[in-house]
Amino acid sequence: MKLLSRAEEIVLVTIWKLQGNAYGITIREKIYEDTGQKWSIGAIYAPLHRIQKKGLVKTFEGNPIPERGGRSKVYYEVTDKGKKALAEIKSVNESIWNEAPNLGTERS
Amino acid sequence: MNNKPPKIAEWILTKFTGSFVKYSALGDFNEIYNELLIEKGKLNAALWYWLQALKSIPSFFIDKTFWGIIMFSNYFKLTIRNLLKHKQTSFINIFGLSVAIGISIVSYLFYEFGYYRDSFHENVDNIFVVESVIENKGEDRLWGTSPLPIGPALKDNFAQIESYVRINRSRAVIRYQDNVFNERITFTDENFFEMFTFPLHYGNKKALSNNNNVVLSFESAEKYFGKVNPVGKEIEITLPGSSKETFFVSGVTEKLPKNSSFIFDFVINFNKQKDILINDFNDWKLTTNATFIQLTNPADISTVSNNLDNFIAIQNSANYERQIKEFRFEHLSTMAQNSHKVRGSLVYVTIFPGQMLSLFFTGLFLLILACFNYMNISIVSATGRLKEIGVRKVLGGNRKNLIVQFIGENLIICFIALFFGVLMSKYFFAPGFNSAFSVFNFEVNPFENTNLLIFLVSLLLLVGIGSGLYPSIFISSFKPVNILKGKARFKSKNRFTKSLLVVQFIISMVLIVDGIVFVKNTEYQKSRDWGYNNEQxxxxxxxxxxxxxxxxxxxxxxxxxxxxxxxxxxxxxxxxxxxxxxxxxxxxxxxxxxxxxxxxxxxxxxxxxxxxxxxxxxxxxxxxxxxxxxxxxxxxxxxxxxxxxxxxxxxxxxxxxxxxxxxxxxxxxxxxxxxxxxxxxxxxxxxxxxxxxxxxxxxxxxxxxxxxxxxxxxxxxxxxxxxxGYKFAMDGVATTSAFAAIISLLITCMGIFGLVTLNIQKRMKEMSIRKVLGASSGSIMRLINKEFIWIFIISAFVAIPSAFFGVNLLLKSLWKYYEELNYIPFVSSIILVLISAGITISIQVYKAVVRNPVENLRYE
Structure with a gap:
């Protein structure tokens, strides 16, 4: 399988971490918590749309709520294919870092 | 609590957010807005929301343009491929349209020259020329000349009038070294160069302040002095009724703008006429060629013109023969346009409405012919593209997309035609027109003439959309299932196509009648007796x-x-x-x-x-x-x-x-x-x-x-x-009308040619079967020609009366003495169109008929 882009990877991992509570706002906040970067909404939706097209995530709708102007939340969920991809990313990441000398920045 | 985000911003977001995330993204924006509302207050929230809205705009356009270009390049490629695939019909379309556009450009320039002269004067809005209405045998006649003292008198009596300029023209003998010529001279007031914007190449606006100064036009300066700056040089001028005097060149104008309605070669101070041509500047019996007044506010002109009774009285008691009924003030911007109503006008080239209309109709008619060719050919050739249309429809292209595609395609064709049309008019039609009528000097420079550019763009849109609309609606109307099953068929008896052909025949016949009448009329005019012996x-x-x-x-x-x-x-x-x-x-x-x-x-x-x-x-x-x-x-x-x-x-x-x-x-x-x-x-x-x-x-x-x-x-x-000069202009009229007639016949014949070719291609099998069953070549040719004969007869019935009416009107408006219309132009026109169309059709049919029918009937 082709590797995902960094943005796609981050979004996909975040959705997995949020486990059923992943929609635009929560994804954005979680990314902020994890990386310290504030992504714009557009920056989230572009990779989101791509991984959805690749079939790594699927959507389901919640109930319409007034805070969203009467719209429902669109939740994202990682599919089985997505899980395989996540596993692959993880192993690739680990194998990349494997054998890399200590950077000396981590506290032991 | 009001938790709705700003309406306009929300609207912008709904319009400009990408469609696939619109629903959820809009919800997110709304939710964050609500959170901010609670945390940081309404203003902050609104600001943030607006920021999101504004940020969405550029990406939207980039997105649109990107996909738009991809789509366009696809259409463009298809158009070019189609054009190259059908070389013959493409040539007919583009060539016909280019010629028509080229000629329209010339008629537009003619129109512009007739209606929009003098616009280069900075004060154009505030300048008026004084005209006099004189009754003659119950008919009011408008004169461009005015009583000599009217300018100063008006200025003294109306505070609204800023200045006046009088113009009086004469001729004089001018001598510089060995060059002696008789030249046009213009007497005018000192402030001439202040009221009118004729920039001076040498010298300044005060150049006329001395009575013995003379300002030369650029051309005259070149004629006498070459490229040298002549300011300060002495020339000798012999004014009429006076002896030789020395004048000093004090200025040279830039080349006069082509759209200046009046021209001059040598300009001398008005007061120089004193004791030579004019004894008393207050003599109401005398007239001057023109008086211009400049108002501070042009709206005040009605105040001036309503309070002139005492001047009319003074002039009428002084000048018994020239009883003025009223003074009129013609705005400088419309002086040239209305000069055909004025006697003794200063305007040196007057365009008559008849000339304007005949050129307008020539351009229009040729455009119609070319557009109809396009419409006919694209409808008939649509069968060749049925598969493409079917596939596009199946793949989700809706009718709107298809119409846009075909109109776009037509716009590309028109653009190509426009390009060639501009070239043709620049290097062929405009120079031809200029040489047929010596007074014009048209140049086709769309990038220097904004009005012309606007005209061309409107022409492109009008012709492109006008001629593409019906074919595109027609073509896109087929049902995809029928097309792909091969059921959809183009009806060979299309009423629309036929009526277009009728109009084309009519236009050709009318233009040919017009051409013949004008050529014959020119001969008549040349041979007409002047009533005295002018040859000896x-x-x-x-x-x-x-x-x-x-x-x-x-x-x-x-x-x-x-x-x-x-x-x-x-x-x-x-x-x-x-x-x-x-x-x-x-x-x-x-x-x-x-x-x-x-x-x-x-x-x-x-x-x-x-x-x-x-x-x-x-x-x-x-x-x-x-x-x-x-x-x-x-x-x-x-x-x-x-x-x-x-x-x-x-x-x-x-x-x-x-x-x-x-x-x-x-x-x-x-x-x-x-x-x-x-x-x-x-x-x-x-x-x-x-x-x-x-x-x-x-x-x-x-x-x-x-x-x-x-x-x-x-x-x-x-x-x-x-x-x-008159005979030369007559020749020009005859040449241009004959040219228009030939072009119209050519375009029509090309259209018929294309139409017949396509028709025959479709009926190849039918003809081959007929032939196999024993039909002679002659009978097949008759069969095809028969359809056109009816179209032709109907056209002739409409064309002859309208040509008679139109041409008669034109003759009447242009000449007072002309050859009465007879049957010859009409009969010749019918025969000419019949023969040309007949030959065009027959050649095509003949080529098809003599082919071996086996070739057309055999599969594979």
């Missing part, structure tokens, strides 16, 4: 009356000269209008003041009475000779001996001459009065030479002149060349 007459304008006797004595020895005469005003050269009184009614008549033998020398035929005679002294004081029209209009039963009043003095008619054309055939013959004068006043010498010796005689007169007056330019000419 040589005319020499004199500098001073004294020259007459000097040269006349010398010429007496020349055996080729039958007779000589002198005159103050000369037939064909000047048209002096005066007002006379007969039986208490005033009449405006044309006046010539001539010497002994003038009528005999020019061969003007005397019908009744006697000519002027040297022996009868009273002839100078109280005798006149009139023409037939004079007798008819004034209603005299026995004209000889009748009395008329001119300048409150009585004159008696001693003779009546046959009507003759003192002006060209666009002008009606008006009443003419000849007064007599003697040698002290002659301005012209007229010589009648033996037939067939005119050229030789003219040479010897020229030699004599040079010997006698080495300081004066020789300006002699043949009387039959007087209206050369």
């Amino acid at each position: 007459a040589i005319v020499i304008p004199l500098e001073t009356p004294a020259q007459f006797n000097a040269i006349n004595d010398e010429l007496k020895t020349n055996l080729n000269i039958i007779g000589t005469a002198g005159s103050i005003s000369h037939v064909g050269r000047s048209k002096n209008l005066i007002s006379i009184e007969s039986n208490l009614d005033n009449y405006e008549v044309v006046n010539f003041t001539v010497g002994d033998n003038y009528l005999e020398t020019l061969g003007i035929k005397l019908l009744q009475g006697r000519p002027f005679q040297k022996e009868i002294q009273t002839d100078i004081e109280n005798s006149i000779i009139v023409n037939e029209t004079f007798v008819k209009i004034i209603g005299l039963k026995e004209p000889i001996g009748k009395r008329i009043l001119y300048d409150e003095k009585p004159y008696y008619i001693i003779g009546v001459v046959k009507d003759f054309h003192y002006a060209n055939f666009m002008n009606m013959i008006e009443p003419v009065v000849f007064f007599k004068t003697n040698e002290e006043n002659y301005n012209y010498l007229v010589v009648k030479a033996e037939a067939n010796t005119v050229n030789k005689t003219e040479e010897s007169i020229k030699a004599t002149w040079k010997k006698l007056f080495p300081d004066s330019p020789y300006k002699g000419y043949f009387q039959d060349s007087v209206f050369n």
